Amino acid sequence: MASDNPFPSAEHLLCAKCGACTTVCPVYLVTGQEALTARGRLHLLAKTAGERQSAAYRNIFSKCLLCDACRQVCPRGIDLPAMVVDSRRRFPAMPGRGKLIRTLIEKCLPNRRIMAGIAKLLRISAPVLAKLPADSGLRLKLGLSGPPKMRKLPDKESESRVRSSGVNIATMLFTGCFAAHLDKSITAAAVELVSRKGNGAPLIPAAQSCCGLSFYGNGQLDEARRLARLNIKVFEGSTAPIVVPCGSCFSHLAGYPDLLADDARWQPRAAAFADRLREFGTFLAAAPLRLDSEQKPPAATLRKKVVYHDPCHLRHRPEFISAPRALLGNLPWLELRETPNGPKCCGFGGLFNPAHPDLSRRIAERAVEDILAVNPDLVTTTCTGCLIQLRQHLGQADRRIRVLHLAQLLTEKPER
Numbered sequence: 001m002a003s004d005n006p007f008p009s010a011e012h013l014l015c016a017k018c019g020a021c022t023t024v025c026p027v028y029l030v031t032g033q034e035a036l037t038a039r040g041r042l043h044l045l046a047k048t049a050g051e052r053q054s055a056a057y058r059n060i061f062s063k064c065l066l067c068d069a070c071r072q073v074c075p076r077g078i079d080l081p082a083m084v085v086d087s088r089r090r091f092p093a094m095p096g097r098g099k100l101i102r103t104l105i106e107k108c109l110p111n112r113r114i115m116a117g118i119a120k121l122l123r124i125s126a127p128v129l130a131k132l133p134a135d136s137g138l139r140l141k142l143g144l145s146g147p148p149k150m151r152k153l154p155d156k157e158s159e160s161r162v163r164s165s166g167v168n169i170a171t172m173l174f175t176g177c178f179a180a181h182l183d184k185s186i187t188a189a190a191v192e193l194v195s196r197k198g199n200g201a202p203l204i205p206a207a208q209s210c211c212g213l214s215f216y217g218n219g220q221l222d223e224a225r226r227l228a229r230l231n232i233k234v235f236e237g238s239t240a241p242i243v244v245p246c247g248s249c250f251s252h253l254a255g256y257p258d259l260l261a262d263d264a265r266w267q268p269r270a271a272a273f274a275d276r277l278r279e280f281g282t283f284l285a286a287a288p289l290r291l292d293s294e295q296k297p298p299a300a301t302l303r304k305k306v307v308y309h310d311p312c313h314l315r316h317r318p319e320f321i322s323a324p325r326a327l328l329g330n331l332p333w334l335e336l337r338e339t340p341n342g343p344k345c346c347g348f349g350g351l352f353n354p355a356h357p358d359l360s361r362r363i364a365e366r367a368v369e370d371i372l373a374v375n376p377d378l379v380t381t382t383c384t385g386c387l388i389q390l391r392q393h394l395g396q397a398d399r400r401i402r403v404l405h406l407a408q409l410l411t412e413k414p415e416r
């Protein structure tokens with residue numbers, strides 16, 4: 001995780017040049033450019049100590065998804081993604097195309113009033129959006145899975161009633177921006193599933209904000225820390241587990257103690273917050289959850305083939321990999337298929353996508369090719385970034401493949 005000193009431990013000098021990182025880096029695998037591997041970037045850092053920042057240097061450090069794959073395989077344990085963030089800290093902004101989208105994301109995500117305005121606009125336009133055909137480009141751009149379902153979620157008044165009533169809060173939910181504002185059916189489905197674990201609906205603090213991952217990834221650490229403190233504060237006053245249905249948000253929220261490591265007042269609060277975090281799939285799979293498993297299995301030919309897409313941030317712990325598969329295995333109307341070459345990055349990477357759309361598309365195409373190889377009816381995942389990317393790229397396939405958040409799929413009624 002980043003600190004104020006760009007290269008505090010001269011970690012960039014430790015590289016053994018073994019090449020393990022080149023076998024997993026999605027950017028290298030589509031470009032073949034050594035400079036874009038962890039090894040290549042470390043070599044550049046060793047030569048320049050991050051001092052010279054030519055356009056070529058910036059370009060190299062902007063072309064990283066922060067997917068963490070290199071760090072996971074590096075025998076020296078080098079945290080290259082953190083060093084990329086340190087480098088970006090001194091860029092005015094990530095270079096590349098899509099400046100308007102990037103600016104919109106940067107201005108909108110931390111501002112609840114703007115996000116609420118966008119959500120309101122979408123609500124007003126819902127009857128129009130509902131008429132859009134399923135394969136409309138606009139629907140794909142908005143990342144909507146179908147006609148928008150605008151179910152009412154706990155509001156600020158009901159939240160203060162619950163908080164002041166002395167009733168024990170069993171769980172809380174960190175929704176994430178996409179599920180809170182643009183596809184609320186994900187949050188509604190997550191609420192339903194978490195409620196089925198008992199003790200009622202989870203509390204959703206209305207003042208929660210963007211997790212801050214986009215700002216962190218863009219090197220805007222002051223803003224990332226401001227959002228971290230805000231979220232820590234609004235979830236305090238309870239020891240209830242905080243369930244997080246988005247893998248990218250979850251991994252960034254879990255990093256708050258490192259992000260605030262130099263802040264003696266906030267670091268312990270960040271650690272207490274991180275202790276309460278629960279990844280969505282593992283939370284649901286950890287105790288009995290009544291799904292559709294008591295239904296009689298349909299004939300094999302009627303079952304829907306489903307692929308679970310592992311988000312990069314949830315690919316490195318066995319329980320994150322097994323839990324969603326165990327949940328899907330409870331649904332007799334589904335048949336789980338695995339892609340032939342193991343999990344692949346979808347190429348979204350937050351601001352990487354608008355900064356480098358062509359590279360993002362080429363990385364997505366590798367993942368899509370593997371998914372199409374097993375001919376699924378459905379694809380599901382637990383990261384909203386992956387969801388947006390896969391909806392867009394699988395939406396261009398010859399046959400219709402629905403892409404749903406795991407919560408949406410687990411609450412769906414099978415067709416009879």
Ligand code: SF4
Pocket residue numbers: 024025026027028036037038063064065066067068069070071080081
């Ligand atoms: S974080 Fe991912 S994209 Fe960046 S260098 Fe490492 S493997 Fe490549």
Ligand code: SF4
Pocket residue numbers: 014015016017018019020021022038039042070073074075076077078
């Ligand atoms: S895996 Fe680690 S040690 Fe090996 S080349 Fe990559 S960065 Fe260097």
